Amino acid sequence: MVVLKGKSVFHDVCMGKIVFYKRKERTIKRYKVEDTESELKRFREAKETALKQLQELYDKAVADVGEANAAIFEIHQMMLEDLDYVESIENIITSQQVNLEYAVGATSDNFSAMFSAMDDAYMQGRAADVKDVSERLLSVLGGEESNLNMLTEPSIIAADDLVPSETVQLDKSKVLGFIMQHGSTNSHTAILARSMGIPAIVSLGEDLTEECNGKTAIVDGFDGTVYIEPDEKTSAEMSKKMEQSRAHKEMLQELKGKENVTKDGRKVKIFANIGKTADLANVMANDAGGIGLFRSEFLYLENEDYPTEEQQFAAYKQAAETMAGKTVVIRTLDIGADKQADYFHLDKEENPALGYRAIRICLTRPEIFKTQLRALYRAAMFGNIAIMYPMITSVEEVRKIKAIEKEVKEELTKEGIPFKADIETGIMIETPAAALVSDELAKEVDFFSVGTNDLTQYTLAIDRQNQKLDEFYNPHHKAILKLIRLAADNAHAEGKWIGICGELGADTSLTEEFLRMGIDELSVSPSMVLEVRKKVRELDLSGV
Amino acid sequence: MKSFKYVVQDEVGLHARPAGLLVKEAGKSASSITIESKGKTADAKRLLAVMGLGVKKGDAITVTVEGSDEEAAAAALEAFCKANL
Known part of the structure; x- marks a missing residue:
């Protein structure tokens, strides 16, 4: 059992699995490959998977926010299938006899540089889309999937801190609580947690590491403590605390319909x-x-x-x-x-x-x-x-x-x-x-x-x-x-x-x-x- | 060969979404289609290339269609431009 202390922003207790969100920063290695044919095959397969993911995101977004707002995922699909983009990757693999990851990275850099160099601020912003599409390919290649918008079960979200553009991606029905390395009790994550009425603890420090990903934890928002892989005694105590908290909430429910007087x-x-x-x-x-x-x-x-x-x-x-x-x-x-x-x-x-x-x-x-x-x-x-x-x-x-x-x-x-x-x-x-x-x-x-x-x-x-x-x-x-x-x-x-x-x-x-x-x-x-x-x-x- | 000129009315020009729609529309045709603007030319079936033209509101584009279905494709694209760009 690991016990971490931080600052609590909402008084409640939750128990669940941790999903550690890591902002993507990767280093891509370049190495020679003899068998370029198999690199090209890997590319085709990764592209298919990425396209399928984008289609799923598109369908979900259409249902959630409407077709106009979902269009971005369709654009990403088109970018991924764009002949200039595809040919660039294939060319780099065959002409330089290098690995696929390097070819994707280099192509991403080239196209995003092209957009960044344009004189129109909107188009400069599109560099991010090219990078996003390439990141997706690299994630597929790296076998990564867990992400903020891909929560499969109710989870405790761990991160260094989240910015609003990240929290909006969250499927709120699958968030049990937040545990953050940094951030203040007035950060956006904190405000979001309060509005959702779920426990959140910030400023836990560097002891909260990526290694906790997938582990079971209990977040005690009453005293700002996180228990990772809690022992039986702690689990029992915390279950009791959860029960008390639930009872308190029920008591509040009885105030419904009453006047504020x-x-x-x-x-x-x-x-x-x-x-x-x-x-x-x-x-x-x-x-x-x-x-x-x-x-x-x-x-x-x-x-x-x-x-x-x-x-x-x-x-x-x-x-x-x-x-x-x-x-x-x-x-x-x-x-x-x-x-x-x-x-x-x-x-x-x-x-x-x-x-x-x-x-x-x-x-x-x-x-x-x-x-x-x-x-x-x-x-x-x-x-x-x-x-x-x-x-x-x-x-x-x-x-x-x-x-x-x-x-x-x-x-x-x-x-x-x-x-x-x-x-x-x-x-x-x-x-x-x-x-x-x-x-x-x-x-x-x-x-x-x-x-x-x-x-x-x-x-x-x-x-x-x-x-x-x-x-x-x-x-x-x-x-x-x-x-x-x-x-x-x-x-x-x-x-x-x-x-x-x-x-x-x-x-x-x-x-x-x-x-x-x-x-x-x-x-x-x-x-x-x-x-x-x-x-x-x-x-x-x-x-x- | 068929071609037509069009002046883009869309507030933000040929940004991602309209460019995407245009590329999709162009993709329906078997002909080869190019877009020329401000001295640069792009294959209308390639999204990144079309976006790379940096077409803004008020810029003129020339769309050229060459191939078996050029008549129909040019007409469809012109109607598309008027309706969407």
């Missing part, structure tokens, strides 16, 4: 945060009163190209209809910083968290922004959608947004496309600047929602992706609570409502303080809705 009668709304339409089921299952944050950027991250107005419309409409008249706050795209999509072609930045992201992209590339707004106004016909803008720092930005909103509405009217013009619009309070000028901002918008993760990062000047800083990252810092209180007072002075949609919203040690500030809504991971309801119902604010 304190003993002295103060009511608060408890909404859910979601990242994609698939999470809607979880929202309903946990009895959330609405959606306080729909992170629309997942539509962008999962795509190979800008999501079309129709794709977005379909997603927003589904959310609005599913929630059947309950509030659905959709945040406009928050791409940039740690959330990157290749096709945006964002420059590398020295300081991405303080860089070109979110509303800053929308205001300088209005065509992207307008597509999203059109989809939102159209979808608003089908339910109670509210729009929320991220990364606001000034009143001027809000006025610029309003000008664009007006243009979009005029265009839709002119085109005779049905939409709902009169919907609530709000802003995120996630920069200290926004909190400090919230008196002016409150006059311009219908509501505020405090994004505590970024507000903490910006107020304390702490990069939340940097795990070395975890000990300095104190979201309970007085400065942050003061900023939230200021924004709450200013919102209420103008008769507007204020919610909290960051991780802090689910921090039950602060629920009482938030209610005392007069916070109107707490938006939390679906898995935390009932936990927060329980806390609210235990509170009595009548004292003091």
Whole structure:
């Protein structure tokens, strides 16, 4: 039995097999072969297998995300069968009398170099597709198959850390928990784990090695421990813990349908945060009163190209209809910083968290922004959608947004496309600047929602992706609570409502303080809705 | 030999997906088909070569079809370009 200690991000226990995800980095050896005929045969066989895999991926993607989004796998198939590509590999094998792996590597390098040298940023990005196709061939040759998108049974995912483009590939129904070598308790993997309500432990260090792949493990999210190949005694103890955790969850289920009200009668709304339409089921299952944050950027991250107005419309409409008249706050795209999509072609930045992201992209590339707004106004016909803008720092930005909103509405009217013009619009309070000028901002918008993760990062000047800083990252810092209180007072002075949609919203040690500030809504991971309801119902604010 | 000119309207030009569709369409014909743009020529049945042309919105392409079914293939490709590119 190996015992590893790290930082826990969600309190639960799970048991299962580990799948170790290793980002592919391979070195290809070049060696002479006498029998080039058998190399060519190996090539044909590997190509067939790779084509079959791509067809399976294509079929799965058509079912999951629709034909337009699945097209990339069809393109990959065509690349693999492309005569230039095939002939290049065959030529290298026969003319240089070398091994297949080397020929694939060299061909991949040549074609990706060709794309990288093109003057069009989009085409430069296609170098990645050629590499991807070649990687697949090499994986087939190496007999590798386990990967994030090829989970066959519910597993514990181990890795150094996962970026959003990797986590989106995961079949969430087959993930029991996460164990990460690195990453902070605020990394994307951590946030994902919390939203899924599954145990995850980060910062386990280099002792978590690839050798654990395939081994049985128990992840104890209550005290941040991973037991690899646990002994009988540990297994028995942990089974008991799992049972207790299950009982606790059942107890929470009894709170379904009950009001979010304190003993002295103060009511608060408890909404859910979601990242994609698939999470809607979880929202309903946990009895959330609405959606306080729909992170629309997942539509962008999962795509190979800008999501079309129709794709977005379909997603927003589904959310609005599913929630059947309950509030659905959709945040406009928050791409940039740690959330990157290749096709945006964002420059590398020295300081991405303080860089070109979110509303800053929308205001300088209005065509992207307008597509999203059109989809939102159209979808608003089908339910109670509210729009929320991220990364606001000034009143001027809000006025610029309003000008664009007006243009979009005029265009839709002119085109005779049905939409709902009169919907609530709000802003995120996630920069200290926004909190400090919230008196002016409150006059311009219908509501505020405090994004505590970024507000903490910006107020304390702490990069939340940097795990070395975890000990300095104190979201309970007085400065942050003061900023939230200021924004709450200013919102209420103008008769507007204020919610909290960051991780802090689910921090039950602060629920009482938030209610005392007069916070109107707490938006939390679906898995935390009932936990927060329980806390609210235990509170009595009548004292003091 | 049949040929026609077409100016690409698609916002991002002949990127992967449209190029893929075009190559597929060209593959249906028995004739030899080439695409010429900005002084470079590519075999229309080869995806990487077509993408390598780097055709952008507003660029003119000349499609040349030569072979037994050139009439029908050229007409089909021209209709395809108008509908998809």
